[in-house]
Amino acid sequence: MWTVVPLTAISLVPPLLSGANTATTTALVVLHLVPAAVMIPTLARSLRTRTD
Template identity: 60%
Template sequence: MTSTPDTDIVARPASRRYGGLALTGLASALGAAVATALAAAPAGALGVTFEIPDGGETIPVAGFAVVTAFFSVVGVVIAAALLRWSARPADRFLWTATALTALSLIPPFLAGAAPATVATLIALHLVAAAVMIPALTRALRSRSA
């Protein structure tokens, strides 16, 4: 009976696995924040009001970037947790992020905003998801292999 000595087994250091994921995630979060702000600005210039009827407040373009960055970082944390505790982190992240994106499309309908505002808010959610989900899924696939 032969055994493989422990010195023959090479594992990727945890700091490299999570550090690379964090770097990819933060860069993607920045990209998603910029993308949503760049998409919101022309919509506002075309007459879409980002006014919330209940409070009468208007969402500023910078607000889209800040909220997108925050929830993108939440996505990076979810990805890191799945990398740590899941046997198939990329698949689990893809399903989780897709489900959370679908859930995020509900509040714009409930806010009572104008139809153009609702459509733009949904589009902005999808822009952020289109940046974050593929980037983190690819990063998880390369780190869990």
């Protein structure tokens, strides 16, 4: 988790710096956050079960 959160934050930088309009920037940020919200807990759970 300590690695995933900063990497997710870093992945939001390019859409914010792209110079696109607000709707496009919002869509790009949401399209980064929605998969992260699904994948991060799932991966954390699967890694936790492997190490227990």
